[in-house]
Amino acid sequence: MRIIAIIAAALAVAAGPAFAQSVPDAARQNHLDLAERYLVLTQGGDLVKQMRGQLEESYNASGMPAEQRAWLIETVSETLAEVMDATVQEFRDDVADSFTVPELESAIAFYESPVGRSIVRKQVDMSMEMQETMSALLMPRLEGLTEKFCIRFDCSALGGAAQKEAR
Template sequence: MRVLMLLAFGLCLTAAGPAAAQDDEAARRLVLAEQYLELTQGASLRKTLEGYFEEAFAKSEAPAEQRDWLTENMSAAFDAAMQATFADLTDDVAEIFTVQELEALVAFFDTPMGHSITGKSFELGVRLQAAMAPHLIAAFTQLGEKYCARFECPAAEGGQTGKPAD
């Protein structure tokens, strides 16, 4: 009887082992995901954004007090939004990457080279958006024209339809 109880207990432990290991791995992935997001989007991004807002508002004709207020408050608002976004994304990052990938990402982005790339990535993103904007406007304008050529669209003024005669 004792042998059967020990065998049953051993089977229970063995069955719980993979589940416990999966839980440990999931917890590790979450911790690493948080570290990765902080390294790539945290303090470095905050510093870059503050400089970006200072530069943008310095070009404004607003009084210095207003520019300073806007810089400080815009940075704080953006930081709060980013923190909420990181909280939302942590599970996704942990799901997408393996433990090994997250460890490699954290190890890299925690180096001077990783910090440099992180800072430059934001600048590249800003430039990407600026370069892409006119192309998106042109593409969506053409798409809208094609749509209205195919389907009935209300005209911008006068309430007439934008569908051409066949």
């Protein structure tokens, strides 16, 4: 019984600093709130709606049956929204540590303006287009890189090792 009491006391002493650190003071909480608002404006919120529109456009052009399209659009949109919310929460501390309060306040004021919202929408579209362009440019180069690798090294040995690992 004495051991249990000692363990409980040790845990309470060890956990005390952790609990004390987990509750930010008012200034830090304000900084975290600003970081979250910045992330929502630049990475979340309306962007999920915009990405849903892009999904609808893409899936509607796929020739997929309507029921499948609707399910995919809804499910992928919900998943994107969940991931964006989780990303904002995960990244909030990093943003607060990277930007000062005045920087976040200025950025938020800008991104809440009509020009700022327009820029965010355009950045999303351009990012999607850039990813498509990069993929198209990257694939032939990766194939060429694989060929160069196989000229330099024995790829047949790698294939055998990969088959052994798959077993």
